Amino acid sequence: MKKKFKVNRTMIAASLALALAVPGTAAYAADAASTVPPAAEANVSVPATALVPLRDFSESIGAFVQWNEADRSVIVLRGDVELVLKIGDASYTLNGKPMTLDKPVELAGEKTVVTLGVLTEVFGVKAGWNAQTGTVIVAKDDYPLLASSFIAALNAGKFAEASAYLNDSVRKLVPEPLLRQYWGSIAQTFGPMGPQVAASESSNAVHRNATLVYDTNAAPFEMTVRFDTYGRIDDWFVPASPTMGGYAKPAYDDASKYTEKEVTIGEGPLALPGTLTVPAGKGPFPAVVLVHGSGPHDRDESIGAVKPFRDLAVGLAAQGIAVLRYEKVTREHSLKSQLSGAPFTVNEETVDDAIRAVELLKRTEGIDASGIYVAGHSQAGMLIPRIVEAGRDLGIAGTIVLAGPSRPLEDLLLEQLKHQLELAKKAGQPAEPLEQQLAFYEQQIKLLKDPQVTVDNPPAGFMLGNAAWWVDFRNTYAGEQAKDQKGRMLIVQGENDVQVFPDNLDGWKKSLSARTDVAYKLYPKMNHTLVEFDGESTGAEYAIPANVPDYLIGDIAKWIKP
Numbered sequence: 001m002k003k004k005f006k007v008n009r010t011m012i013a014a015s016l017a018l019a020l021a022v023p024g025t026a027a028y029a030a031d032a033a034s035t036v037p038p039a040a041e042a043n044v045s046v047p048a049t050a051l052v053p054l055r056d057f058s059e060s061i062g063a064f065v066q067w068n069e070a071d072r073s074v075i076v077l078r079g080d081v082e083l084v085l086k087i088g089d090a091s092y093t094l095n096g097k098p099m100t101l102d103k104p105v106e107l108a109g110e111k112t113v114v115t116l117g118v119l120t121e122v123f124g125v126k127a128g129w130n131a132q133t134g135t136v137i138v139a140k141d142d143y144p145l146l147a148s149s150f151i152a153a154l155n156a157g158k159f160a161e162a163s164a165y166l167n168d169s170v171r172k173l174v175p176e177p178l179l180r181q182y183w184g185s186i187a188q189t190f191g192p193m194g195p196q197v198a199a200s201e202s203s204n205a206v207h208r209n210a211t212l213v214y215d216t217n218a219a220p221f222e223m224t225v226r227f228d229t230y231g232r233i234d235d236w237f238v239p240a241s242p243t244m245g246g247y248a249k250p251a252y253d254d255a256s257k258y259t260e261k262e263v264t265i266g267e268g269p270l271a272l273p274g275t276l277t278v279p280a281g282k283g284p285f286p287a288v289v290l291v292h293g294s295g296p297h298d299r300d301e302s303i304g305a306v307k308p309f310r311d312l313a314v315g316l317a318a319q320g321i322a323v324l325r326y327e328k329v330t331r332e333h334s335l336k337s338q339l340s341g342a343p344f345t346v347n348e349e350t351v352d353d354a355i356r357a358v359e360l361l362k363r364t365e366g367i368d369a370s371g372i373y374v375a376g377h378s379q380a381g382m383l384i385p386r387i388v389e390a391g392r393d394l395g396i397a398g399t400i401v402l403a404g405p406s407r408p409l410e411d412l413l414l415e416q417l418k419h420q421l422e423l424a425k426k427a428g429q430p431a432e433p434l435e436q437q438l439a440f441y442e443q444q445i446k447l448l449k450d451p452q453v454t455v456d457n458p459p460a461g462f463m464l465g466n467a468a469w470w471v472d473f474r475n476t477y478a479g480e481q482a483k484d485q486k487g488r489m490l491i492v493q494g495e496n497d498v499q500v501f502p503d504n505l506d507g508w509k510k511s512l513s514a515r516t517d518v519a520y521k522l523y524p525k526m527n528h529t530l531v532e533f534d535g536e537s538t539g540a541e542y543a544i545p546a547n548v549p550d551y552l553i554g555d556i557a558k559w560i561k562p
Contacts, residue, residue, distance in 0.1 A: 045128025045137050048117030051108065052129045054085070057116075059156070060136040061125055062148030062212065064195035074112055077195035083122055087112065094122060135161075140231040144199040147210035147225035150233060154183045155193050167232035169269065173339040186238070191217040204273035205264040206332060207234060213242060226332070237296065237334045246305035250315065250547035256280065258317035265326050266356040270333050274326030274357070275299055277313040278366060286371030286397070286560055287322035288312075289357040291350060291387070293378025294409075296331035301377065304542030308377070308530045315553035321560055322367055324357050338466070343455065345472040347390075350380055354387050358394050373560060375400035378500060378528065379409065384489075385481035398488035400556065403500045403528055406479045406507025410445045410470070416499060417441055423538060448474055479511025489518040490559045492552070494526030498537040521555055 046052065054074060055065045063078035076083040085092045090104040106113060116129050126139030138145050146165065153162035159176045166174065174182070194215035202209045207226040214221045220242045228234040257280050265272040279285050290309045292301055300307035313323035329337045330349060338344050354374060362369045374396055376384045381404015388399060405412050421434045447459035448470055458467035482489070489512070493505040505522055512518050525532040528539075531546035 044130065046116060046131050050116055051113035052116045052119065054112040054114045056134060057119055057129060057136060060149055060152050061123060061127060061145055062152055062196040078123055079196055079199050081123055085114065143201050143208050143210040143227055144212065146227065146231065147212055148196065148199065150225060151212065151223065165233050167228055167234055170234060170335060173335055189218065190221045193221065205262045206271055206273045235333050235335050237331055244304050244543060246545045247307050248545045250311050252318060252550050253314045254318055258314060263360065265353060265360055269336060270329055272326045272329060272332055272353060274324060277317045277323045279317045279320045279322060283366035284368040285320060285322045285366060286373065287324060287361050287367045288316060288373045288375050289354060289361065290323060290325040291354045291374060291376040291380035292328045293380055296334060297328045298331060299325040299327050303529055305545040306529045306531055306542055308548050311548035312553065315548065315550065316557055319557040321557055324361055326357060329353055343468050344466055345469050346383055350383055351386050351390050355391050358391055358396060362394065370395060371397050373398045373400060375402055376404060377402040378404060382409065382476055382478040385478055385485060388485050388487060396487060401489065401491040402530060403493055403497055404478060405500050406477065406504040406511065408474060408476050410448055410474055412500065414441060414445060415501065419498065477511065479508045483511050483514065487517065490556065491518065492521045494528065495522055495524045496526060496533055496537045497528045498539055499528040519559060523552065
């Protein structure tokens with residue numbers, strides 16, 4: 001039986017959308033010019049029964065529209081919705097299911113027009129249509145739609161319109177010319193945007209987030225758009241590759257043994273959202289701050305189908321140890337953290353937030369302020385001596401190095417590239433591209449190693465990103481920095497680590513040979529993500545669901561609570 005479209009229901013939905021789109025004056029009087037989403041600025045929508053241009057409306061909400069001249073039909077794709085209409089038909093198909101319209105689809109001039117209420121119901125959006133300006137009116141709390149409209153404006157080359165979605169601080173950091181340049185680089189990398197294949201919404205202690213995925217000729221394009229409390233865009237994040245699913249909870253994850261709550265680390269424009277996992281029962285409990293490795297990690301340090309920080313959190317909490325993990329600043333504030341004009345080094349990237357996390361735990365009820373530990377993974381393991389120095393007055397009880405390099409990061413980078421070249425040759429794969437890449441990095445690192453180079457005098461011709469970051473961090477031998485420090489240390493290394501090779505543990509042991517407060521653990525099968533892998537690690541296995549082994553969690557727990 002065909003479904004008759006109900007106009008009254010969509011009229012109510014459209015009215016609700018408009019009510020949400022126009023905030024009360026009193027609530028926004030302090031910053032009226034920068035708090036209302038651009039599509040919601042005192043616009044008056046046509047009623048839900050009015051006809052609106054199908055392509056203009058659909059593309060504005062991130063849909064992909066395709067016209068078929070042969071049968072005068074239109075296909076509209078957005079997420080898991082496929083809408084098909086034909087000129088002259090009083091029906092349409094929605095994901096293959098026939099539906100009835102009140103009147104036939106028609107042309108107005110050269111544009112296909114459809115009832116507004118049909119489109120808002122079909123696509124599940126809170127939106128109106130301003131006939132005077134030919135723009136969508138977006139409800140201020142429909143974050144996926146706001147993000148879709150922002151990307152649609154970028155995709156259409158309407159950079160002034162796109163800029164209006166940004167809050168004042170981000171608009172200053174990313175003026176229209178830079179926004180145009182940025183989107184041009186995206187277009188060059190991915191090609192034309194195809195259909196929006198997924199849209200999701202989430203929230204944390206700092207932002208409301210909309211994550212959108214588009215099909216392109218090159219690879220899926222994913223962007224997470226972050227909104228402030230006024231519905232303006234406060235930042236966005238584009239991962240190097242689309243988020244991969246497949247994570248499976250470990251067998252030792254027993255939800256009855258812990259509780260979790262959302263917390264905020266730091267304050268101001270770069271405050272970070274985090275999760276505090278607390279053991280069930282009565283405290284106070286010892287606690288561990290988990291600090292990410294290189295790259296813009298989330299709080300779980302997700303990579304492929306693995307979430308090592310989440311595993312550590314639930315595993316340690318089950319053994320009576322609280323765990324604090326948080327979004328990395330380069331992920332939560334991707335633009336603001338690096339475009340402010342201020343120097344951006346590993347201190348701003350990692351160390352400062354680790355200290356703020358310790359400070360938060362020290363004032364948190366139920367946490368033993370004298371039993372706070374810091375665990376750094378990979379690059380953050382190298383930074384443990386800096387964190388200890390920065391937190392020397394905080395009484396940090398001890399530190400844990402998880403697969404942390406003992407020699408300079410730039411040297412390790414060359415080692416990794418040489419190893420990848422060896423693996424390619426062994427597998428019979430073309431070696432020339434990797435050889436060229438290695439030669440390029442060798443030349444760049446030679447520039448970096450020049451003793452005349454300083455933060456204020458960066459190397460000419462340096463092409464590896466923020467030169468100040470590299471200059472500040474170059475020639476770091478973490479063990480040498482830690483050899484005169486005090487405080488218990490546990491240094492953990494996997495023997496099957498293709499990123500931080502196991503002989504780095506020997507470097508730590510050599511530098512810290514005079515210290516009696518350091519323990520070492522080497523695990524034969526453990527790779528860089530702190531999970532076991534039976535074969536030789538290449539990094540490809542990160543796509544296979546796996547968990548931090550319970551024996552690693554047990555060893556850490558016994559070390560914290562001997």
